[in-house]
Amino acid sequence: MKRLPSFNDFSPGIIGDVRRPLAILDQLAPDMTAVVAEWDKTFFASAGNKRASTNIPATLTSLGLMSRSPLALTDAGKAILGAPDRIEAARQLVRHIVEVANGMAIVDAVRSLNARGEMLTKATLKRELEVNGIEGLSNATTDHTTLLNWMIEAGLFVRSGRANPQPDESAMKSVLGISASERSSFAELPLSQQIFLQILRRVAEGGSAIPAKQVIDECLREHRQRFDEDQVRAKVIRPLADAGWIEAPTTGAPAGRGGKSGIIIPSAKLMGVPIEQVLPDFDQVIPPDLRAKIDLPRAEVKQLLESSQTYDRGLGLELLALKMILDIGLEPRAFRLRSRDTAYAEVDLTAEGRNLLFSRWNFQCKCVGTRVSLGDVAKEVGLAIYSKAHVVAVVTTSEFSSEAINYARQITAETHLQFLLVNGPAVISYLEKGAGFLLDYVAANAAGVMTQKRGQPVIPQGAL
Incomplete structure (x- = not known):
């Protein structure tokens, strides 16, 4: 489970210099009563409540800066306390959290919100983190916004007025070893290219040239199913060279002639990234060409769907499906059929949800000028039964034909399946008005499904 650390009563606004509570602990330990009294006096005007006695020690423990038995600073806490000034102390705190407690998820979430032009709020940041796999964030929590505020305190983000915080690329590179743009660039690579870079980064000492065969053989030995051996140079090496991650000479003696010949030189860009940041995302299910555009604003998705170019309409359709899945609160699990496989007219994918109970959803999105027919809907019923989907x-x-709508109602009333039918006007409203419209639409559909299923027997005959 990926979680963020707790930050109860431990924001920059309350604590100020992060070294202050650490210094108090370091000076007065192991006398916990004296430590709590001094925290209470320093930060809470001697209020005498649990903010000093419970919240601060819980936060320091969650952050890995304090041990309780014996009561003392950890090595990480001592390093932060020894920082020369409050900014450097905040930077060491943030670096520590990124290394041990999923702090980079904040960087990724803010980048995505900024890319979409979506206002960053407590709620939107929480939702973006959950989409990225962070769990355990209650509706009332401020853990995520407090961590962001510490990053702002450290100079990794700059905030101007009410506008979203923007990353300071140089500060982020200095503190974390990787900038927001580098982080995004690596995440958008296909999995095979991520694996190649990880192995090259591991075996290349000081940026030295490595025989291409050595890296390719290790890729094939550890992850053969991820590579087309005959296409490694075309699909992996050349694209990485074009993107500036590696150098792969194409002329002269070092270039070689065969697919495994020649040398590979890790670029300064690759060698400048900490090796722990070059970790392949084996859970990725969204194709890299879509991941690179997943944060496209809805208004631009609408433009793609209205384009006269079939490729643009297909891309818009795939992005529409992904955005709807994420806005409903589901997780994309697999593409069954991409738009490029259907002349850019439709896309099929599966998503799953775990809101109270597990559910599996099959999505079919169609960008066509004709009405969706009964046959189109009937095909989805068969696929849903085969894949054990619920929705x-x-x-x-x-639009949908009247026969398709009636068929969906009949299947809903007579089986375990339920339908969500979204027509063109609803798609436009969603792209113009945002996630709120879609969630209201889905909720209204759920109410209709409940009505249609009320005729189904709740208790099978003979069960009592």
């Missing part, structure tokens, strides 16, 4: 979502930029 069939059919989205179209046009």
Whole structure:
């Protein structure tokens, strides 16, 4: 489970210089009563409540800066206390959290919100973190916003007025070893390229040239199913060279002739990134060409769907499906059929949710000028039964035939399946008004499904 550390009563606004509570602990330990009294006096005007006795020690423990038995600073706490000034102390705190407590998730979440032009609030930041796999964030928590505020205190982000905080690329590179743009660039690479870079980064000492065969052989030995051996140079090495991650000479003696010949030189860009940041994301299910555009604002997705170019409409359709899945609060699990496989007219993918109970959703999105027919909907019923899905979502930029709507109602009333049908006007409203419209639409659909299923027997005959 990926979680963020707790920050109860430990924000920059309350604590100020992060060295202050650490200094108090270091000076008065192991007398916990004296430590708590001094924290209470320094930060809470001697209020005598649990903010000093419970919240601060819980936070320091959660951050890994304090041990309780014996009562003392950990090595990480001592390093932060020894910082020369409050900014450097905040930077060491943030670096520590990124290394041990999923702190980079904040960087990724803020980048995504900024890329979409979406206002950063407590709620939108929480939701973005949950999409990225962070769990355990209650509706009331401020752990995520407090961590962001410590990053702002450390200079990793700059905030101007009410606008979203923007990353300071040089400060982030200095503190974390990787900038926000480098982080995004690596995350958007196909998995095979991520694996190649990780292995190259591991075996290349000081940026030295490595025989291409050595790296390719190790890739194939550890992850053969991820590589097409005959296409490694075309699909992995050349794209990474074009993106500036490696150097792969194409002329002269070092270039070689075969697919495994020649040398690979890790670039300064690759060698400048900490090796722990070059970790392949083996859980990725969104194709890299879509990941690179997943944060495209909805208004631009609408433009793609209205384009005269079939490729643009197909891309818009895939992004529409992904954005709807994420806005509903689901996790994309697999593409069954991409738009490029259907002349850019439709896309099929599966998503899963765990809101109270597990659910599996099959999505079919169609960008066509004709109405969605009964046959189109009937095909989805068969796929849903085969894949053990619970919800069939059919989205179209046009309309549904009356036969398709009636069929969906009949299947809903007579089986365990339920349908979410989203027509063209609803798609436009969603892209113009945002996630709130979609969530209201889904909630209204759920109410309708409940009504349709009320005729189903709750207790099978003969069960009592």
